[in-house]
Amino acid sequence: MSDWASPKPDPKGGVAPSTTRVANLAQHLTRNARRLGDSLALVYGSDRWTWAELDARVSALAAGLRADHGVEKGDRILVQSQNCNQMFETMLACFRLGAVYVPANFRQTPDEVAWLAESSGAVGMVCGAEFPDHARACDTAARRFVLTIGGGADDIDSLIAAHMGAQVPNTTVDRDDPCWFFFTSGTTGRPKASVLTHGQMAFVLLNHLNDLMPATGPADRSLCLAPLSHGAGIHQMAQVAAGAATVLLPPGRFDPAVAWQIVQDERISNMFTVPTIVKMLVEHDSAQAHDLSSLRYVIYAGAPMYRADQKVALKVLGKVLVQYFGLGEVTGNITVLPPAEHSEDDAEMRVGSCGYPRTGIEVSIQGSDGTELPPGQSGEICVSGPAVFAGYYNNPEANAKAFRDGWFRTGDLGYVDAEGYLYITGRESxxxxxxxxxxxxxxxxxxxxxxxxxxxxxxxxxxxxxxxxxxxxxxxxxxxxxxxxxxxxxxxxxxxxxxxxxxxxxxxxxxxxxxxxxxxxxxxxxxxxxxxxxxxxxxx
The missing domain is CATH 3.30.300.30 (ANL, C-terminal domain)
Known part of the structure; x- marks a missing residue:
């Protein structure tokens, strides 16, 4: 666990210099722009961008943030937005500058988002024009700027246009340099900022590609169904790492028919969502009216899928379901249950299991005193490995509770069978x-x-x-x-x-x-x- 678990009193929340340099996460974009420049990178509504075009927009935004607003390495940038290309570009521009991407749950109230801004120490904000109350709530002396998505005097597209053509290299980063404050959902009290770092995320993206979506590459396209502020943002960064294009749902209320039309028209090969959305998709009449044969991986996480819903999804989609178990603090990397281990037949499937430990991850079922329990005995699910976060930002009390003898305590309860497959029995709460x-x-x-x-x-x-x-x-x-x-x-x-x-x-x-x-x-x-x-x- 790095110094981020117990941050030093530094106005930017920095850590002691590391001797382990790693590639900046934005290097994936740089590589794609060079190698796959004319290939499709991003789709949002009727707009489409190649890797070269996306890289140019990200560099222009990074240049504007640095020149016009003084954004430096380690600065936190709060983002209050629904999914759109500008949100995706802001994430990549933050990485390029060595700044920290701080996305909010866009459905939170203005006061809740203002608390995130204050607790994270954000120096600036990128805010959808449809959230003026959120922008006002965050407009304090500590915020140097607010950029608007979708119009206004400080429109982010105007900033990009003003700096188009600028070449901004990826900032040098070390393994423990933060890149993302991943806020917990706050189901019990205030959300906590999990500190994700460049080195940790490098492992996470490779692990996603290896364990969840093997053989994903530039020919693939991924439909983004969930908010980029959380798990979907990680998933879409894995697409950037693979050179696969991301397709964002058009704005508006979620409509299964629209999603299935995109799957058919764009030949979508993978998508990530939660069990309740999978349920909505497969139970909708439009699922039978579209060609879904391009799908190779429909990845669900965030909660276990009930067996009855699993069977319906398998009947409609075939063997494309991938389940993973992973909290924000372990960045989605705990277990995986791949397509081959999903079946409509109870006799051919480990019913109720969320899979086996991901590559490089160790799972331990522990009693209240930290003793490891034998297979079949239920206890707290604890995790170790390179995907575990650096700690909660500026929250030593939460860190003390979350870590024990080097293990991260998930707060989830479960057991493993003799072959190491994990079964979640519930949350302690x-x-x-x-x-x-x-x-x-x-x-x-x-x-x-x-x-x-x-x-x-x-x-x-x-x-x-x-x-x-x-x-x-x-x-x-x-x-x-x-x-x-x-x-x-x-x-x-x-x-x-x-x-x-x-x-x-x-x-x-x-x-x-x-x-x-x-x-x-x-x-x-x-x-x-x-x-x-x-x-x-x-x-x-």
Missing amino acids: DMYISGGSNIYPREIEEKILTHDAVSEVAVLGVPDPTWGEVGIAVCVLHAGAAVDPDDLLAWLKPKISGYKLPKQVILIEDMPKSAYGKITKKLIRETLQERGLLELPAEA
């Missing part, structure tokens, strides 16, 4: 205790999803005066389906142990999800409280 028994919601959720009427489910624990906590099951039904909550409980009762049976089923029309399409218990709990739906049956 999702577990609840009812009548003295630990209950992990995932097992119950898997059972409920086998009911024909249920499309989505989340089980969470709520306070109870008798048992301490009891479970409630929040369900979304398939379109046109109907089931009485009491009948659903009666159907579930013989399928699980009595103490695990939820005390209540609540039916809602739409499941609350995070900006990245994840079903999060925090959002569900908040939604139920807002709607006054958390009252339990009298007998509870």
